[in-house]
Amino acid sequence: MIARVALTPDYSIARVIKGGWHLAGGHGRIDPRQATSDMAAFVEGGITTFDCADIYTGVEELIGQFRQDYPALAPRLQIHTKYVPDLSELANLTAASTERIIDRSLLRLGIERLDLVQFHWWDYDIPGWIEAALQLDRLRQAGKIAHIGLTNFDTDHVAAMVAAGVPVLTHQVQYSLLDDRPSRTMVDFCATNAIKLLCYGTVAGGFLSDRWLGGTAPVETPGNRSLMKYKLIIDDFGGWDLFQELLAALRRVATRYDTDIATIASCAILARRQVAAVIVGATSQAHLADNQRITDLRLAPVDLAEIDSVLSRRQGPGGEVYALERDRTGRHGRIMRYELNRPEPK
8 A cells, every 4th residue: 555644734645646747738649538547546556646737738627527437536535736827927927817727726626625736936037926825825724725835946945935934835846866956955944844845757757767778868859848858867967878877776676676667766766855755657557556666665775875876976967956947048948838828839
């Protein structure tokens, strides 16, 4: 059974969260019936916490449909969504427009209160991010939101929101064996302020898996932003050769536990300080059994030492959480989409 963690005395989540990004528009055709059937399998398997977002096209609606189709399972579900206003809208954001987006999420999901809303802001130079977070807190006090989280903020800006009185419960960040940016200052700050980390990218979009062991580096194509995004992280980490050394070490560890590389990669991050849960990008129930093993495994010191022998030679990525992605002129920022509430261009 999947382990759980209490974020507050009256709110607990599964330590493995089912991600929703891969069910969004732009990731190929999704069969709604199959998607909701898969959701049921995850809930029955103990993965009862789902991650989605206002900007994940169609995903809030799919979860809402699941709740209708499986009324006996719906009460077991915890739903974490996001509030991500488009870059072009930041300067004109109002309390009313924030409330409209929250109301839209409530309607799509078919619920009266959102369990957790995770807030993101694209450009710190545009003022209003603290006020937007405080508006979410007003909606919390009004009963539309139970808890407030953040996603992809750096330590200084999380600290500013905490100082302003925003009751930050969680912070969703990219954290993997390849990308250790949260370990620099974020983990210590969150530990001091009772903020738990919810981690995505723990398998680097599938790169940290047996599929890529011994393989050649992929050709980067503009049509696959996920492939490009994590390939850039591998480049920063130290390049394809060092990445292959990491995969080989993970394979040796995985063999000792009769499991796969992806499970070991997620298990290693789940064991790190302040990490409450890892988010698995599951499009189907094909890997449900592997996902269930993540909370069962306890890596021994010899396993961690073998992995660390490769990690000790990392070169990057450098800087604060999400700083590379915020630089719209840089390698990472140029492939990002900052207007995610708009449909994909034809």
